[in-house]
Amino acid sequence: MEYRRLGRTHEKVSTIGMGTWKIGSYRSAEEREGQVKALRRGVELGINLIDTAEMYAHGKSEEVVADAAESIRKDVFIASKVSPENLHHDDVVKACRGSLARLRTSYLDLYQVHWPNPKIPIKETMAAMESLVEEGAVRFIGVSNFSIAQMKEASEALSKNELVSNQVEYSLSNRRVEADVLPHCAKERISLIAYSPLVRGDIVSSIPKAILQKYKMSPAQVMLNWVTRAEHVFAIPKAASISHLEENASSVSVRFEEPEYDEVSRV
Numbered sequence: 150m151e152y153r154r155l156g157r158t159h160e161k162v163s164t165i166g167m168g169t170w171k172i173g174s175y176r177s178a179e180e181r182e183g184q185v186k187a188l189r190r191g192v193e194l195g196i197n198l199i200d201t202a203e204m205y206a207h208g209k210s211e212e213v214v215a216d217a218a219e220s221i222r223k224d225v226f227i228a229s230k231v232s233p234e235n236l237h238h239d240d241v242v243k244a245c246r247g248s249l250a251r252l253r254t255s256y257l258d259l260y261q262v263h264w265p266n267p268k269i270p271i272k273e274t275m276a277a278m279e280s281l282v283e284e285g286a287v288r289f290i291g292v293s294n295f296s297i298a299q300m301k302e303a304s305e306a307l308s309k310n311e312l313v314s315n316q317v318e319y320s321l322s323n324r325r326v327e328a329d330v331l332p333h334c335a336k337e338r339i340s341l342i343a344y345s346p347l348v349r350g351d352i353v354s355s356i357p358k359a360i361l362q363k364y365k366m367s368p369a370q371v372m373l374n375w376v377t378r379a380e381h382v383f384a385i386p387k388a389a390s391i392s393h394l395e396e397n398a399s400s401v402s403v404r405f406e407e408p409e410y411d412e413v414s415r416v
């Protein structure tokens with residue numbers, strides 16, 4: 150596994166993380182156990198970043214993550230998110246307490262604002278985030294789905310901490326962030342956490358054969374390798390199946406040549 154520094158911190162986080170949207174929705178105890186096992190397998194393979202949210206499966210995603218992190222809490226980097234309707238000061242604190250309880254942990258490694266809410270001043274939200282850092286409930290502060298202007302406002306609202314990440318949609322099929330957010334994050338040394346990096350399972354079918362053969366990779370692996378080609382990018386594919394997870398964990402074991410990345414970019 151490849152590890153990268155998160156933002157300007159010295160924290161080493163795996164380039165490939167594990168997304169957990171829809172994890173926590175299950176029809177049987179066996180299915181739930183399978184989700185826990187898949188996350189555990191990911192950690193065995195060197196993945197330490199697990200992304201969840203209070204919103205996912207109405208909190209049940211965090212409960213599954215808690216089971217996966219049981220007795221290995223220090224080996225995992227848990228990132229959760231506060232929902233956009235909970236961005237007033239006291240609501241952020243309350244939401245964090247809820248996430249901590251469901252995750253059965255005393256701290257979140259990264260706490261992200263899930264979506265901006267223009268009706269609630271970001272200054273108020275960031276003050277609450279800083280109070281959580283102060284009391285040790287949160288280690289690092291991030292955002293998600295923020296524009297450059299919103300990121301700047303969030304950064305300016307922080308007095309004692311830095312904004313370490315912005316989680317946004319980024320994949321071979323959705324490259325909107327390349328126009329602005331991606332270069333801005335590189336310049337400010339803010340990590341970009343790419344969500345839906347596998348286009349929600351709609352794997353791109355036209356990856357050049359020569360690259361697939363040369364690196365003995367699947368199209369999904371090429372997509373993950375490509376999306377994390379810039380040093381400040383992490384990707385958080387969701388995989389409930391162990392075979393997908395194993396594929397994803399080995400997707401960045403080698404890096405392509407620059408012209409090959411360009412070739413994939415043209416797909």
Ligand SMILES: NC(=O)c1ccc[n+]([C@@H]2O[C@H](COP(=O)([O-])OP(=O)(O)OC[C@H]3O[C@@H](n4cnc5c(N)ncnc54)[C@H](OP(=O)(O)O)[C@@H]3O)[C@@H](O)[C@H]2O)c1
Nearest residue numbers: 168169170344345346347348349350386387388389390393
């Ligand atoms: N911040 C936000 O607003 C936001 C929004 C959306 C998502 N997210 C985060 O980003 C994570 C990932 O995004 P996502 O769940 O939307 O989509 P995704 O990761 O792009 O795609 C997930 C789908 O790809 C399949 N898959 C995984 N590995 C594969 C492989 N190696 N080969 C073929 N198929 C594979 C999965 O199947 P199996 O599950 O069957 O293995 C699943 O159906 C989420 O879980 C969540 O944590 C954040």
